[in-house]
Amino acid sequence: xxxxxxxxxFCTECRMCYVACRELNxxxxxVAAEPLHRIEIDPARCLFPGCTACLPYCPAxxxxxxxxxxxxxxxxxxxxxxxxxxxxMR
Amino acid sequence: MHPIxxxxxxxxxxxxxPGAGGAKFRRRITEEKCIPxxxxxxxxxxxxxxxxxxxxxxxxxxxxxxxxAAEGVQFSIKQMSxxxxxxxxxxxxxxxxxxxxxxxxxxxxxxxxxxxxxSLSGHGWIKDERELMNDVDANFQPLxxxxxxSMMFTHIHPLARNAQHYFIExxxxxxxxxxxQMVGDLxxxxxxxxxxxxxxxxxxxxxxxxxxYCTTPETQxxxxxxxxxxxxxxxxxx
Numbered sequence: 001x002x003x004x005x006x007x008x009x010f011c012t013e014c015r016m017c018y019v020a021c022r023e024l025n026x027x028x029x030x031v032a033a034e035p036l037h038r039i040e041i042d043p044a045r046c047l048f049p050g051c052t053a054c055l056p057y058c059p060a061x062x063x064x065x066x067x068x069x070x071x072x073x074x075x076x077x078x079x080x081x082x083x084x085x086x087x088x089m090r
Numbered sequence: 091m092h093p094i095x096x097x098x099x100x101x102x103x104x105x106x107x108p109g110a111g112g113a114k115f116r117r118r119i120t121e122e123k124c125i126p127x128x129x130x131x132x133x134x135x136x137x138x139x140x141x142x143x144x145x146x147x148x149x150x151x152x153x154x155x156x157x158x159a160a161e162g163v164q165f166s167i168k169q170m171s172x173x174x175x176x177x178x179x180x181x182x183x184x185x186x187x188x189x190x191x192x193x194x195x196x197x198x199x200x201x202x203x204x205x206x207x208x209s210l211s212g213h214g215w216i217k218d219e220r221e222l223m224n225d226v227d228a229n230f231q232p233l234x235x236x237x238x239x240s241m242m243f244t245h246i247h248p249l250a251r252n253a254q255h256y257f258i259e260x261x262x263x264x265x266x267x268x269x270x271q272m273v274g275d276l277x278x279x280x281x282x283x284x285x286x287x288x289x290x291x292x293x294x295x296x297x298x299x300x301x302x303y304c305t306t307p308e309t310q311x312x313x314x315x316x317x318x319x320x321x322x323x324x325x326x327x328x
Contacts, residue, residue, distance in 0.1 A: 012287055012288075012291065014194075014291045014294075015190075015194075016291070016294050016295070016298060019187045019190075019191070019298070020107065020298065020302075022187070023187070023302060051108075052108075053107040053108065055105070056105035056106055056107055056297075057107070057294050057297065057298045058294070059102075059287065059290040059291040059293070059294045060287060060291075075101040075102060075105065076105045081105060083105065083106050083107060083108045083110075084104045084105050084106065085103075085104045085105075085106050085113060085116070085117040085120070086099075086100070086104040
């Protein structure tokens with residue numbers, strides 16, 4: 001099963017993913033005490049790709065990637081994140 | 091529709107979270123109100139730059155002074171404080187993350203004003219930021235919302251300002267995208283580079299809060315009324 005991780009080269013530490021994950025009470029996104037007190041994702045708690053609720057609110061392109069492939073998940077690729085307002089709800 | 095706006099919609103606006111209770115409302119206000127406003131802003135900025143103004147020193151100086159007027163330290167603190175104080179102590183448990191987002195934004199906005207100073211000093215128009223304290227052009231801006239009069243309204247609904255985050259911050263991001271493409275000046279680029287990421291982040295705060303929290307007629311009306319008020323400026327009615 002693929003997992004999600006933070007790419008610190010692009011993450012701005014805005015913590016939108018942290019807020020979105022906490023609102024769902026998943027708490028997979030956390031601030032790691034070591035080594036640099038940065039946002040990380042706990043693969044044991046993260047439900048990706050079943051849950052992609054953080055992806056549509058991340059404003060930093062490339063900051064979340066699929067760990068196994070390095071593929072960027074921001075902005076959310078339509079084949080991974082299917083929830084879009086485009087062409088729906090009319 | 092301008093390609094910059096089309097790309098912005100596809101990449102950043104339309105994606106939503108599964109089951110987001112406010113998403114349907116966000117889609118409606120986006121289609122009915124925000125897109126026409128954003129399109130007008132994009133087209134007017136493109137027209138301004140296509141006329142050659144972006145290459146002129148007057149344009150760059152005015153851009154930096156207007157930016158400073160909108161994001162100066164005093165203005166930023168007052169405006170963000172008003173947003174923070176729109177949440178009563180009793181409501182804090184519910185909106186604790188909203189407060190965190192807004193508290194963080196104080197620094198972003200104060201930093202943006204320094205970037206405008208960098209442009210003004212780098213071009214040789216000022217020697218020190220303190221010179222701007224007595225410059226009317228650096229302390230007055232006509233925007234009637236967000237960094238204007240509405241900063242005084244601490245009593246409005248805690249979520250109402252998402253109209254401003256969602257519409258105004260997107261407009262700032264789109265405008266900067268156009269500068270990126272059409273203005274070659276390195277100092278103008280410096281002025282906007284980190285702003286670009288942060289305006290998108292502030293937009294995301296509005297998008298997230300509307301999607302997640304604006305799920306009732308009360309909260310949706312608060313946002314929509316504020317959006318109407320914001321849009322009056324862009325429609326030339328204020």
